[in-house]
Amino acid sequence: xxxxxxxxxxxxxxxxxxxxxxxxxxxxxxxxxxxxxxxxxxxxxxxxxxxxxxxxxxxxxxxxxxxxxxxxxxxxxxxxxxxxxxxxxxxxxxxxxxxxxxxxxxxxxxxxxxxxxxxxxxxxxxxxxxxxxxxxxxxxxxxxxxxxxxxxxxxxxxxxxxxxxxxxxxxxxxxxxxxxxxxxxxxxxxxxxxxxxxxxxxxxxxxxxxxxxxxxxxxxxxxxxxxxxxxxxxxxxxxxxxxxxxxxxxxxxxxxxxxxxxxxxxxxxxxxxxxxxxxxxxxxxxxxxxxxxxxxxxxxxxxxxxxxxxxxxxxxxxxxxxx
Ligand code: NAI
Ligand code: MG
Numbered sequence: 001x002x003x004x005x006x007x008x009x010x011x012x013x014x015x016x017x018x019x020x021x022x023x024x025x026x027x028x029x030x031x032x033x034x035x036x037x038x039x040x041x042x043x044x045x046x047x048x049x050x051x052x053x054x055x056x057x058x059x060x061x062x063x064x065x066x067x068x069x070x071x072x073x074x075x076x077x078x079x080x081x082x083x084x085x086x087x088x089x090x091x092x093x094x095x096x097x098x099x100x101x102x103x104x105x106x107x108x109x110x111x112x113x114x115x116x117x118x119x120x121x122x123x124x125x126x127x128x129x130x131x132x133x134x135x136x137x138x139x140x141x142x143x144x145x146x147x148x149x150x151x152x153x154x155x156x157x158x159x160x161x162x163x164x165x166x167x168x169x170x171x172x173x174x175x176x177x178x179x180x181x182x183x184x185x186x187x188x189x190x191x192x193x194x195x196x197x198x199x200x201x202x203x204x205x206x207x208x209x210x211x212x213x214x215x216x217x218x219x220x221x222x223x224x225x226x227x228x229x230x231x232x233x234x235x236x237x238x239x240x241x242x243x244x245x246x247x248x249x250x251x252x253x254x255x256x257x258x259x260x261x262x263x264x265x266x267x268x269x270x271x272x273x274x275x276x277x278x279x280x281x282x283x284x285x286x287x288x289x290x291x292x293x294x295x296x297x298x299x300x301x302x303x304x305x306x307x308x309x310x311x312x313x314x315x316x317x318x319x320x321x322x323x
Contacts, residue, residue, distance in 0.1 A: 012254025014068020087240035113219025147182035158189030
């Protein structure tokens with residue numbers, strides 16, 4: 001079956017790392033059709049809109065979208081794009097790769113973050129000169145949906161539910177109850193960890209965790225913390241998954257300090273492309289791409305962010321040669 005992939009480079013090094021990842025995907029000779037769309041600062045300057053309707057529609061209608069990064073307009077691009085693919089879960093792996101200087105080289109975690117509600121659902125008000133409020137939204141349905149996804153994702157393994165239901169009894173209580181109930185129904189083991197305790201425990205001993213299921217804000221903060229454990233944001237991929245659609249993007253931004261020089265590290269985007277392959281059912285090819293990245297990380301060549309002097313093309317070619 002042919003799959004249609006929307007490709008949105010965006011700004012800065014998005015225009016270097018996305019073509020690199022597409023080259024890797026093309027080298028696999030799968031039945032993938034790539035369709036390009038524009039978004040970001042440059043498009044806003046030219047048209048007044050950071051995310052033109054036709055790019056939104058392109059992502060909404062594609063089987064999957066690969067997105068680079070946008071500069072100043074990042075929020076105006078990425079939030080509607082996540083909405084275009086109707087994503088209810090954000091997948092953020094944090095894995096320490098060989099040859100990379102990690103604080104905790106034994107780290108190998110995946111965060112499954114609720115992606116639609118919590119404190120990010122947009123209900124914030126200024127009530128007076130002295131008072132602002134925020135309404136935290138948690139539904140049983142969104143929590144159950146995340147849990148259903150998690151049960152399938154872990155494929156027979158258990159997962160950790162990270163929350164703060166001892167204080168936010170109604171909201172995180174609802175989240176926790178729904179997730180644990182769905183896991184029980186599927187015969188999936190769960191352990192519960194309070195989110196503040198998790199922050200300490202994951203730093204001291206990341207190996208005690210594998211897959212972490214958590215509400216929106218906790219997932220945002222704790223996955224960035226885990227990124228620190230594996231040596232920073234530079235190598236990290238991510239996915240936003242919806243029912244019929246999904247968006248894959250490196251965690252890093254447009255890197256204006258090196259953009260245009262052809263020296264950006266393409267690996268976070270190539271690993272995002274590997275997640276895309278897995279999502280479309282090409283799990284064997286996905287594993288091969290990840291293994292190729294691991295081999296190149298271990299043996300070189302490397303870009304400057306990893307202490308090497310290779311450019312984007314050399315690293316991309318090395319990954320393709322490995323494949
Ligand atoms: P950044 O991730 O763009 O850069 C941080 C540092 O990491 C820089 O020194 C950069 O050179 C380096 N870096 C990042 N990715 C790299 C790669 N693939 N290879 C080699 N080095 C890499 O974050 P920063 O500087 O905070 O943001 C720059 C711009 O990117 C801002 O305009 C921001 O709004 C945007 N941004 C967009 C995101 C998105 O579209 N999803 C996410 C984060 C930032
Ligand atoms: Mg974040």
